[in-house]
Structures are given as C-alpha cells and as structure tokens.
Amino acid sequence: MSRQTLTATPTAAGPGPGPAAPRMLTGDRPTGRLHLGHYVGSLANRVRLHKQYESFFIVADLHMLTTKNSGQDIAAVHRNATGMVLDSLAVGLDPAHSVFFLQSAVPEVAEINLLLSSLVTVPRLERIPSLKEMARDAGKQEMPFALLGYPVLQAADILAVKATAVPVGRDNAAHVEVAREIARRFNRRYRPVFPVPALIHGDVPSLPGTDGQAKMSKSLGNAIYLADPPQEVRRKVMRMYTDPARTGPGVPGTVEGNPVFAYHAAFNDRPAEVADLAERYRAGKVGDAEVKEKLADAINRFLAPIQERRAAFAADEGLVADLIVTGTERTRREVQRTVADMRDAMGLTAAFTEFQRHARRPHAPDVAPHAPDVAPDAPDVSDRCEVDQHRT
Numbered sequence: 001m002s003r004q005t006l007t008a009t010p011t012a013a014g015p016g017p018g019p020a021a022p023r024m025l026t027g028d029r030p031t032g033r034l035h036l037g038h039y040v041g042s043l044a045n046r047v048r049l050h051k052q053y054e055s056f057f058i059v060a061d062l063h064m065l066t067t068k069n070s071g072q073d074i075a076a077v078h079r080n081a082t083g084m085v086l087d088s089l090a091v092g093l094d095p096a097h098s099v100f101f102l103q104s105a106v107p108e109v110a111e112i113n114l115l116l117s118s119l120v121t122v123p124r125l126e127r128i129p130s131l132k133e134m135a136r137d138a139g140k141q142e143m144p145f146a147l148l149g150y151p152v153l154q155a156a157d158i159l160a161v162k163a164t165a166v167p168v169g170r171d172n173a174a175h176v177e178v179a180r181e182i183a184r185r186f187n188r189r190y191r192p193v194f195p196v197p198a199l200i201h202g203d204v205p206s207l208p209g210t211d212g213q214a215k216m217s218k219s220l221g222n223a224i225y226l227a228d229p230p231q232e233v234r235r236k237v238m239r240m241y242t243d244p245a246r247t248g249p250g251v252p253g254t255v256e257g258n259p260v261f262a263y264h265a266a267f268n269d270r271p272a273e274v275a276d277l278a279e280r281y282r283a284g285k286v287g288d289a290e291v292k293e294k295l296a297d298a299i300n301r302f303l304a305p306i307q308e309r310r311a312a313f314a315a316d317e318g319l320v321a322d323l324i325v326t327g328t329e330r331t332r333r334e335v336q337r338t339v340a341d342m343r344d345a346m347g348l349t350a351a352f353t354e355f356q357r358h359a360r361r362p363h364a365p366d367v368a369p370h371a372p373d374v375a376p377d378a379p380d381v382s383d384r385c386e387v388d389q390h391r392t
C-alpha cells in the first residue's frame with residue numbers, strides 16, 4: 001500500500017536524531033485474545049504498514065498493571081501474549097519484518113519512564129479524557145497513580161526504541177501527543193536525543209459490539225474473536241443486537257447504525273449481496289434471520305484463511321517463544337543504548353563517575369552506575385537480606 005492512503009499529521013517526524021530507517025512502534029496489552037474490533041481498528045493498518053518500517057510490536061504487560069494487576073492477571077500474560085502474537089501473524093504480520101517484545105523484560109523502559117516523568121505535569125495528564133474512561137471502565141473509584149502516568153509510560157516505550165512513527169486510533173492519539181511533547185522538551189532541555197514521533201492516522205472506524213454498544217470490547221463481552229470457531233461465530237451473530245423497532249420480517253428496518261449491517265459492510269466480500277439485503281431490509285422484505293445467516297457465513301469466510309494460518313503458526317512449536325525472546329533481546333540492546341544516551345545528555349552519569357574517580361577504595365570499572373547486564377552467576381542479594389533479618 002502506498003503511504004498516500006494515510007493521512008499523516010501536519011507535523012511529521014523530527015527534528016531530532018533517529019535511527020537510520022524509519023521505525024514504528026505499536027502494540028497491545030496482553031489482556032486477552034484479539035477480536036474483529038482490533039482487526040478493523042489496528043491490525044489491518046499494521047499489516048499494511050509494517051514492511052515500510054522497522055516495526056516493533058510491544059506486548060505491554062507493564063501497561064496492563066495500570067488497571068489489571070492481580071496475580072491471576074499477571075499469570076495469564078504468557079498465554080495471552082502467545083495468543084496475541086499468533087493472531088497478529090495470522091492476519092498477516094510477517095515475522096521476518098516484526099520485532100515482538102515483552103515490555104517487562106526490558107526493565108530499562110521503567111527507568112526511561114521515570115526520567116521522562118519530570119517532563120510533564122499532572123494537570124496536563126488529567127486533561128486526557130481517555131484516562132478517566134479507562135479508570136471508569138476498569139471499575140476504579142479513584143484514578144490509580146500508574147494509570148495517570150499511562151501516557152508517560154507509553155512515551156517511554158516509543159522513545160526507548162527512538163520510534164519515528166506510531167499508528168494511532170481515536171482513543172490513543174492524545175497519548176502520543178504527550179510523547180511528542182516530552183520528546184521535544186527533553187531535546188530542548190538537555191540535548192537532542194529523540195526523534196519526535198509522527199502520528200500515523202489510519203482510516204479506523206470503531207467497530208460496534210454484538211450487543212449494539214458503540215465499541216466491541218473484551219471486557220464488555222460483546223466481541224467476536226479472530227480465533228472463534230465457525231459455530232461460535234454463528235451463535236454470536238444469531239444473537240446480535242439489531243434494529244429494536246423491527247418486530248417482524250415484514251416491518252421496514254433501519255440499516256444505518258445497525259451493527260449487523262456495520263459488520264456486513266466491514267467483512268462481507270460480496271457487495272451485491274449486502275446491497276440486496278439492505279434494500280430488502282429497508283422495504284421490510286427480509287427476515288433478520290436471513291441477514292444474520294449471511295453475515296455469519298461472510299465472517300466465517302473472512303476468518304477461514306486467518307484461522308488456517310494461525311493453526312499453521314501454532315503447529316510450529318517454539319516459534320512464538322523464539323520470536324518473543326529474540327525480539328526482546330534485540331529491543332533490550334536498543335533500549336540500553338537509549339538509556340545511556342539519556343543519562344549522558346542529562347549529565348546524570350557525571351556525578352557518580354566523579355565520586356568513583358575520587359573514591360579512596362579502588363573500584364571495579366564494570367560496576368558503573370549503568371552496567372548493561374547483571375552477571376548471570378551473581379548471588380541473589382535479596383535472599384541474603386532476608387536471612388540476615390531473621391537472624392537479628
């Protein structure tokens with residue numbers, strides 16, 4: 001696909017240093033399987049875009065903690081992340097062009113989050129409406145501290161890999177604006193370290209839920225999942241919300257705003273069939289059952305090749321694990337370089353280096369404040385502390 005079909009924001013990437021190739025970062029929280037709403041709202045765009053960039057896909061488990069942090073939620077990360085990667089490959093992300101990584105396995109992201117958090121104010125974050133919605137949807141009476149910081153953590157993800165572009169839907173454009181502000185502020189206050197990431201606005205409508213609510217969403221229980229078997233798709237479609245004013249097949253119905261027809265428009269590959277159904281629906285000459293039967297067939301036709309590819313990837317044992325481990329290692333190396341750049345630009349390294357230079361005790365040069373890796377056979381200090389405490 002050509003880039004012309006995307007509406008880039010007037011302020012494109014830059015100024016600021018960046019990686020040699022344009023780089024994209026996007027991803028999801030590992031809170032469940034991906035559904036048709038994700039396909040329409042983000043996956044289709046990712047598939048179109050990912051080969052034009054060096055593409056990083058984050059499994060944002062630290063972001064998950066902002067609203068879901070029970071032991072059970074965390075224990076489900078492995079399964080959910082595996083499903084999400086399989087879904088992504090199944091819809092067409094090419095593993096050779098995609099770097100998948102697990103956010104919590106790149107701890108430097110948390111350090112970047114902290115360093116960036118002094119570059120944004122609380123009122124600025126409080127003005128973002130989607131955060132209040134997220135808190136409400138998650139059943140929170142009061143705003144969790146981490147949730148208020150969601151856009152800062154997102155800025156950390158984006159800037160950690162020095163992404164030049166971020167695809168956005170309606171609900172997260174405001175977050176990425178914060179990332180752009182933070183990048184500019186950092187570059188001005190210290191020295192240019194970050195490219196200012198451009199927003200890539202896709203033509204992404206919101207897909208309604210099977211219950212007629214404005215958005216298909218896991219937590220609302222109104223989703224058709226990419227991995228739903230055909231019988232499950234049919235069951236969900238036959239129970240779908242439709243024009244409530246229509247009491248029988250002979251009553252003229254409304255097509256506009258009717259989720260059954262929204263799905264036909266999005267997934268039915270037979271436009272003549274859709275036009276015919278819509279005309280007869282308006283005239284009161286077709287039953288809801290027929291419209292839904294044909295929709296279930298259409299969605300299953302759409303999902304069949306996706307599910308076939310998914311099964312093939314799933315049968316390739318260890319593939320997803322390899323992708324995540326390799327991608328995470330690769331990302332971590334990038335992010336460690338970014339943290340080093342940041343500390344250096346801020347002058348944070350200087351103070352400790354100065355202390356080291358004047359210390360009377362000789363010090364090991366590799367115990368720098370930001371040694372990239374812990375030695376694999378380092379003794380577990382936390383255990384020792386516990387033992388010591390018991391002794392006292």
Ligand code: ATP
Binds near residue numbers: 207220
């Ligand atoms: P949860 O119930 O946990 O909030 P969800 O099913 O609503 O999950 P999210 O993780 O909130 O999914 O969605 C991630 C991204 O996927 C959104 O930012 C949006 O870009 C896209 N997306 C999700 N649902 C839809 C939808 N119904 N229509 C269009 N895009 C969607």
Ligand code: MG
Binds near residue numbers: 217
């Ligand atoms: Mg949601």
